[in-house]
Amino acid sequence: MSEALHAGAVLPAALGVCCVAVDRRRIAELVAGVVMVLAMVDMALGSAVVAPAGGWAVVLLALAGALMLAERRQLVPPCRHGAFGTALMGVCAALMAVRGHVHVLAVDHHDVGNAHAAGHELALAGLCVVAVFGTAAYLVMTVRELRREDVTWIDRIGAVAMPLSLLLMLAAALQPV
Template sequence: MTELLHAWAIAPAALGACCLAADRGRARWPDAVVAALMLAAMVDAVLTRVVAPVYWAAAMLVAAMALAAASSPRRRRTMPAGPRGGMVAHTALGLVAMAALQLGMAHGAPADAVSGPSAAHAHGGAGAPSLGTAMIVGAIAYAVLSAGLLTRSHRALDRVQRACMGVSVLLMGGAAVV
């Protein structure tokens, strides 16, 4: 069930990345790199598991900081403080949420496949129900933030991007607690 929810989370993330690519008015290469990074991490976590989740999480946190720094109003005097700044903040928070979910999701052997004292640590969050609760609460909070920003967005592509990111994080949060 976890893999199914995680796989379903890839679809809205891919749609959001496509909307970003179609948004010629505001698409920039840092946004495209971030979208590709999130998609690669999600696909790897579901299909191949070549890269450990901790490395994906670290890469997403570094990308969130780099995106925020590159889009800083102090760094770019020409950047409008309004819609673009809100989109950067939403994307950076999305990266942080995805990094936390990557770390908290089950990527190892099932808990019943491991016996003995290490069984509680064999499954992501299996030994700590408060971690699962924190992840789902964080995912719901991000989805609510996305919905709030969605209602204030004027451009259709911005609305689709925010909706897709909120739904994707919410699905991954559900997968993290299942």
């Protein structure tokens, strides 16, 4: 079921990337969106272009940080919405990576000790909290963005597509293993 949710999340994400591509000044956001879609496709297929979920989590979080740094230094147009969405996709990927490892622990494939297992459970709980509350904040950010009067219809489509994709990825990340 998780793979189906991943695959379902790709379409709205790709639509969001296409909406960003219309504005040529937003090249940094476009690159982040393309990488995000590539990560989603890779995780949906279960392939290992970059060590499935854990590697993609690192790449997406680094990309979100780079977007925010570039915006702060005024190298790119404002892209908080894109950077926050990319970071949340990275958190969902990290959540999937930790959940996969916790599942391995539950099956007792290797003996890691109680402290190690508890650390994974704490990481899992923390990532769940960040993912759920971050997604809620992202939805509020999206609604505020949609209320602005200067938002074009193409920006509205992109602004709605990305949270939909994020919700599907969050559902995939929270699926029982």
